[in-house]
Amino acid sequence: MTGRPMGRRPPVATTSRPRGLADATRRIHAASGILEEASFLGSPGERVFTFTHRPAGRARAGLVVCSPLYAEFLHNYRKEAILGRSLAASGIAVHRFHYRGTGNSEGDSPAFDPMLEDALEAAERFRGEVSIERLAFLGTRLGGLVASAAARRFEGAPVALWEPPLDPVAHFREILRAARIRDLKDGRISTEPNGSSLEQLERDGMADVLGYSVRRDALLSFRGHTLPEELGEDPRPVLLVQLARGQEIRDPYARMLASLEARGFAVDARAIHATASWWFSGNPDDAARTLEAVVQATWEWLEAVFR
Amino acid sequence: MTVVRGEVDLTSPKRESPVFFPAGRESLFGVLSRPDGEANETGIIVLGGGGTTPTVIGRNRFWVGLSRRLARLGYASLRFDYHGLGESTGSARFRLDRPFIEDLEGALALMRDAGMTGHVLVGSCFGARTALSGGPGISDLRGAVLLAPPLRDLGLSEPRTQGWGLRDYAVALVRPRRLLGTKERLTFRRYLRFLGSGWRMARRRVQRRLRGRRDDLSWVSTKFLAPLLTLVERRVPLLLLYGTRDEEYADFERARDGRLGDLLARSPSVEVRTLEGQVHGFTRVDSQGPTMDAIVDWITRIAPGPR
Numbered sequence: 001m002t003g004r005p006m007g008r009r010p011p012v013a014t015t016s017r018p019r020g021l022a023d024a025t026r027r028i029h030a031a032s033g034i035l036e037e038a039s040f041l042g043s044p045g046e047r048v049f050t051f052t053h054r055p056a057g058r059a060r061a062g063l064v065v066c067s068p069l070y071a072e073f074l075h076n077y078r079k080e081a082i083l084g085r086s087l088a089a090s091g092i093a094v095h096r097f098h099y100r101g102t103g104n105s106e107g108d109s110p111a112f113d114p115m116l117e118d119a120l121e122a123a124e125r126f127r128g129e130v131s132i133e134r135l136a137f138l139g140t141r142l143g144g145l146v147a148s149a150a151a152r153r154f155e156g157a158p159v160a161l162w163e164p165p166l167d168p169v170a171h172f173r174e175i176l177r178a179a180r181i182r183d184l185k186d187g188r189i190s191t192e193p194n195g196s197s198l199e200q201l202e203r204d205g206m207a208d209v210l211g212y213s214v215r216r217d218a219l220l221s222f223r224g225h226t227l228p229e230e231l232g233e234d235p236r237p238v239l240l241v242q243l244a245r246g247q248e249i250r251d252p253y254a255r256m257l258a259s260l261e262a263r264g265f266a267v268d269a270r271a272i273h274a275t276a277s278w279w280f281s282g283n284p285d286d287a288a289r290t291l292e293a294v295v296q297a298t299w300e301w302l303e304a305v306f307r
Numbered sequence: 308m309t310v311v312r313g314e315v316d317l318t319s320p321k322r323e324s325p326v327f328f329p330a331g332r333e334s335l336f337g338v339l340s341r342p343d344g345e346a347n348e349t350g351i352i353v354l355g356g357g358g359t360t361p362t363v364i365g366r367n368r369f370w371v372g373l374s375r376r377l378a379r380l381g382y383a384s385l386r387f388d389y390h391g392l393g394e395s396t397g398s399a400r401f402r403l404d405r406p407f408i409e410d411l412e413g414a415l416a417l418m419r420d421a422g423m424t425g426h427v428l429v430g431s432c433f434g435a436r437t438a439l440s441g442g443p444g445i446s447d448l449r450g451a452v453l454l455a456p457p458l459r460d461l462g463l464s465e466p467r468t469q470g471w472g473l474r475d476y477a478v479a480l481v482r483p484r485r486l487l488g489t490k491e492r493l494t495f496r497r498y499l500r501f502l503g504s505g506w507r508m509a510r511r512r513v514q515r516r517l518r519g520r521r522d523d524l525s526w527v528s529t530k531f532l533a534p535l536l537t538l539v540e541r542r543v544p545l546l547l548l549y550g551t552r553d554e555e556y557a558d559f560e561r562a563r564d565g566r567l568g569d570l571l572a573r574s575p576s577v578e579v580r581t582l583e584g585q586v587h588g589f590t591r592v593d594s595q596g597p598t599m600d601a602i603v604d605w606i607t608r609i610a611p612g613p614r
Contacts, residue, residue, distance in 0.1 A: 012396045013327070013334035027327040027334055029396075038325035038336065038394065049325070051394060074360035081394055103364050104325075104338055104371060182590070208592040211366045284400070285494060287359050 034088040049104035050097040053084035059093035061134040061306040064123045068141035070212040072278045076140050083295045095126035111221035119150040148230035158237035158305045160298050168222035178279040179209040235264035239301045243274040270297045330413030336394035337387030340374040349449050349610040350423030351384035352414050354434030357401030361393030366589045373599055385414055404460035404530050406437035425449040443537040450544035450609045452602050455587035458558040460528045542576045544609045550586035
């Protein structure tokens with residue numbers, strides 16, 4: 001463990017330098033006492049990177065975070081990390097992980113079924129390690145579909161959704177538009193035969209969306225997995241956080257939530273005005289405000305759910 | 308595993324470990340990649356670009372791919388999140404004239420603890436400026452790869468205001484929204500930052516006028532030039548890599564047409580390479596492969612063989 005430098009303010013966390021070939025490492029935050037553990041788990045070639053935030057004392061509940069993909073994964077990253085620390089500081093343990101084929105994990109390219117497997121494995125592992133009975137899921141964008149599907153396997157597990165797509169095919173279409181905007185900006189005129197971007201992706205196998213490889217396999221794997229279907233029939237608490245310009249919940253979301261409520265789901269919706277794009281770098285001040293608002297909204301909801 | 312043309316191979320080495328390490332008061336997170344066999348005594352430290360996304364991963368997992376490829380070739384490398392990003396603690400504001408030297412020093416300490424007796428820095432944009440600024444203070448620096456390093460210390464509004472005259476600045480003082488060029492809300496803090504960048508621009512123009520020399524380098528940041536000259540004098544191998552479509556490359560060409568060109572021509576330790584397209588930000592998948600090839604090719608030439 002590193003010592004405190006003489007004559008200077010203390011570090012915010014005590015950390016341990018790596019010894020040998022550790023696949024896990026820990027740190028304790030000085031102010032809050034929360035413990036964070038980073039690790040690579042699994043067999044060679046399929047190792048998954050995980051990150052757990054644990055309260056100083058016993059956890060009263062847990063949250064598994066299912067991240068989005070591509071640029072959205074990176075742009076959303078800090079929100080998930082800060083949420084993890086905030087929840088751990090109030091007694092809720094949080095488990096985050098990178099699906100195989102994303103982030104620091106091994107593997108080549110994400111697809112729905114392996115992503116769901118990773119989420120379920122993460123949830124089971126987490127429940128055992130932290131000894132929690134009550135478990136919730138958070139999913140952002142395409143991760144919302146994964147979180148919903150995973151939560152269905154746990155009776156009554158609450159689900160928080162940050163700007164989820166109702167239909168993943170529409171989401172991929174939206175993603176591919178970002179590539180076209182970039183091409184227009186760069187003055188690249190497409191000489192491809194007429195056809196939608198989705199058709200081009202299915203034909204070419206891969207699309208370059210602002211430097212991210214978006215593969216046909218990923219699109220095909222998500223087909224048929226709509227949000228209402230993945231949420232299932234068994235009622236559970238659902239929070240939907242809309243991150244977009246404006247203060248009103250969009251009609252498609254409102255209709256879905258009304259349908260859930262009619263079937264006995266306890267629904268809550270928050271519209272957070274956000275100007276930051278999921279795919280383009282924006283103003284850091286706006287990003288910071290959005291982060292604070294979405295973390296606060298989710299924290300409040302989870303506190304109420306786990307009271 | 309299928310690797311699409313232009314993409315990088317993400318097969319991971321067996322020895323990839325998560326690490327926390329101190330940097331000033333903060334605790335940073337990184338991933339230490341080590342070769343399966345004997346490691347080259349020269350370690351690689353990756354310094355990502357500035358922004359809001361985790362620098363341990365990079366766009367399209369570029370840094371993940373680079374680290375794993377270097378490990379397969381016998382090099383240990385550390386990629387990490389700057390303070391304020393990803394899993395690291397703290398908050399960050401990125402300014403080219405204020406690189407994160409403490410973060411770099413923390414990374415160096417970790418690599419030395421891991422047994423490295425020499426270091427090569429690989430920095431992109433803000434990371435390149437961090438490498439440049441920190442390089443002269445590193446006695447065991449074996450070389451540095453500078454990807455699209457900016458020559459100026461451009462703040463928020465400076466790219467937009469470069470062509471402004473005095474009247475434009477005067478108008479902006481009373482109509483600050485003109486600085487943004489949008490209808491977004493302008494906070495007071497942001498207005499102050501714009502004033503600061505406007506002041507720096509005006510000062511540089513006055514200096515240029517007083518000197519009256521067209522090929523002088525007063526428009527180039529001293530925080531780019533001074534450490535570059537120091538490293539050149541020390542004959543530290545440097546690779547400056549630009550894309551032909553990088554905005555930073557236009558500045559570099561202009562400087563190279565003047566006195567900087569003479570200097571670099573007399574410096575056998577400095578290699579300047581350009582790649583077709585964009586290097587900055589890794590915004591095109593088909594540029595990422597050639598960029599990584601250039602980095603790896605150069606490193607294996609200047610630091611060949613295992614320990």
